[in-house]
Amino acid sequence: MTRRLLSFGWAIGLLVLLPTGDASAVELPVRKAGLWEMKVLREGAPSPDMTMQQCTDATTDKDMSTAFSPMGKELCPKQDIQKTATGYVTDSVCNVAGMSIASRAEITGDFNSAYTVKSTSHSDRGPAGMPRDTTTTIEAKWLGACKPDQKPGDIVMPGGIKMNIKDMEKLKALIPKQMPK
Numbered sequence: 001m002t003r004r005l006l007s008f009g010w011a012i013g014l015l016v017l018l019p020t021g022d023a024s025a026v027e028l029p030v031r032k033a034g035l036w037e038m039k040v041l042r043e044g045a046p047s048p049d050m051t052m053q054q055c056t057d058a059t060t061d062k063d064m065s066t067a068f069s070p071m072g073k074e075l076c077p078k079q080d081i082q083k084t085a086t087g088y089v090t091d092s093v094c095n096v097a098g099m100s101i102a103s104r105a106e107i108t109g110d111f112n113s114a115y116t117v118k119s120t121s122h123s124d125r126g127p128a129g130m131p132r133d134t135t136t137t138i139e140a141k142w143l144g145a146c147k148p149d150q151k152p153g154d155i156v157m158p159g160g161i162k163m164n165i166k167d168m169e170k171l172k173a174l175i176p177k178q179m180p181k
Contacts, residue, residue: 005094006063008136011040012138015087017069021136025166026081026082026083026088027065027081028081028088028107029111030061030062030072030111030112031056031061031111031115031140031142032111032112032113032151033056033058033064034056034142034143034144034145034146035054035055035142035143035144035145035146035147035150036053036054036055036056036140036141036142036143037051037052037053037140037141037143038051038052038053038054038138038139038140039051039138039139039140040052040136040137040138041137041138041139042134042135042137043054043131043134043135043136046056050157051154051158052155052157052158053143053155053156054153054154054155054156054165055146055150055151055153055154055155056145056153057152060152060153060165061106063153063166065087072149074091074097076092076093076094076095076152077095078092078093078095079091079092080092086106086108087106087107087109087115088106088107089104089105089106089107090103090104090105090107091103092105098162099123099124099125100123101121101122101123101124102121102122102123102152103118103119103121103122104119104120105117105118105120106118106119106167109140112142113141113142114140114141115140116137116138116139116140116141117136117137117138117140118135118136118137119135119136119137119138120133120134120135120136121133121134151164153165153166
């Protein structure tokens, strides 16, 4: 159960890397429309790596930044995105399941064919046996057009679980207030 919650927390964490709705802040570019595959590789975490796919278009990416900005700010009150010579760097502090998680991510790529997010995170606490420091790499690549049964915003998680990003706000209630013992 704890691993499932952590996987769900990581999925929510991925959403925090989306462009913010704050006009004065640096924004990440909108991804090319179509089907994106995202491989999440975690060092120092007991849960396995995961691969998911997301169907997107420009409107959905922009809508996500607007819809998730309040949720992202609630979960991650500190979010800072800076443009660098090679891409972007984000610094954030998030509160998930009663834990404070500080993260730094370096984002490189072109958002048209592929991009990579390398993130280091430190949590202030966690269940026994769970690492407090993790390194995560997200390797995203554009696969082409969305599949005929997909619409923008659809995410296919490991195990074939399909949800639409527009329903994620409803899932916020499932995030535990405290980490289970």
